[in-house]
Amino acid sequence: MSQTITPELRRWIVEQAKAGFSPESVLQSMMTAGWTEAVAMAAMEETMESHVAQSLPPAAAVPQPDLREAQRQVDAGDRMVDVLISMRSPMLVVFGNLLSDQECDALIEAAQPRMARSLTVQTATGGEELNDNRTSRGMFFQRGENEVVARIEARIARLLQWPVENGEGLQILHYQPGAEYKPHYDYFDPQESGTARILQRGGQRVGTLVMYLNEPVRGGGTTFPDVGLEVLPKRGHAVFFAYDRPHAATRTLHGGAPVLEGDKWVATKWLREKEFH
Numbered sequence: 001m002s003q004t005i006t007p008e009l010r011r012w013i014v015e016q017a018k019a020g021f022s023p024e025s026v027l028q029s030m031m032t033a034g035w036t037e038a039v040a041m042a043a044m045e046e047t048m049e050s051h052v053a054q055s056l057p058p059a060a061a062v063p064q065p066d067l068r069e070a071q072r073q074v075d076a077g078d079r080m081v082d083v084l085i086s087m088r089s090p091m092l093v094v095f096g097n098l099l100s101d102q103e104c105d106a107l108i109e110a111a112q113p114r115m116a117r118s119l120t121v122q123t124a125t126g127g128e129e130l131n132d133n134r135t136s137r138g139m140f141f142q143r144g145e146n147e148v149v150a151r152i153e154a155r156i157a158r159l160l161q162w163p164v165e166n167g168e169g170l171q172i173l174h175y176q177p178g179a180e181y182k183p184h185y186d187y188f189d190p191q192e193s194g195t196a197r198i199l200q201r202g203g204q205r206v207g208t209l210v211m212y213l214n215e216p217v218r219g220g221g222t223t224f225p226d227v228g229l230e231v232l233p234k235r236g237h238a239v240f241f242a243y244d245r246p247h248a249a250t251r252t253l254h255g256g257a258p259v260l261e262g263d264k265w266v267a268t269k270w271l272r273e274k275e276f277h
């Protein structure tokens, strides 16, 4: 007898799970009803997977480096960039040698006179607000604002295979001892009322590149609590992560741990689905 997964069976499996029955007990019921173990397990897996996928927003294309050849370096046009770590879930890559020391210094120097307490995009209204979760100081460059910024943006576009036009202006952040950025998602929450307005400027954010411009003495790592990962700041290195849907299933919750000694400078490039204007 061939055993097919009917819509009724699917509904029944989902109901059992919702009612709190363990996978083992659902499996046992199916086997009592005459299903072979292997087919029952396959039916359950398939049903739960498609149930979860249906309740997620659709997946978008995301920026990403070309890692198909499993090389140790990626050609970013004017520079070969090292691949130090790559991870599938979250979709994350740690890069080495992305920026030269001179480029790090030039960004800090150009940013310094324009630093102010960091604001956070407020999805409730679509505006910006001061936020206790974020105690760094920061500023934004315009896209292509000066020669160094333009050069770095072109390199990032080549590295991540994503148009320069889809990038937000480069953000510079400075953390002093005690300053931190509590864990958050960089995408905009679709449930919030201000998000529609924010999305008019280029759609969702789909990727983040945090570039380290110096090294704090202690603390200041970029943390990914869902997977217990902490990336320690190293001058010229960067951590990139992508999120194909504005959902926690991407496991891209991340934060800037408190700086304990010394200070921390980073440059962040956020990438949108479409041209950012």
Ligand code: PD2
Pocket (backbone or CB within 6 Å): 173, 181, 186, 208, 210, 220, 221, 222, 223, 254, 255, 256, 257, 266, 268
């Ligand atoms: O500075 C960091 O490590 C950090 C952590 C979390 C930066 C950002 N988020 C960001 O710029 O979005």
Ligand code: ZN
Pocket (backbone or CB within 6 Å): 184, 185, 186, 208, 254
């Ligand atoms: Zn962030």
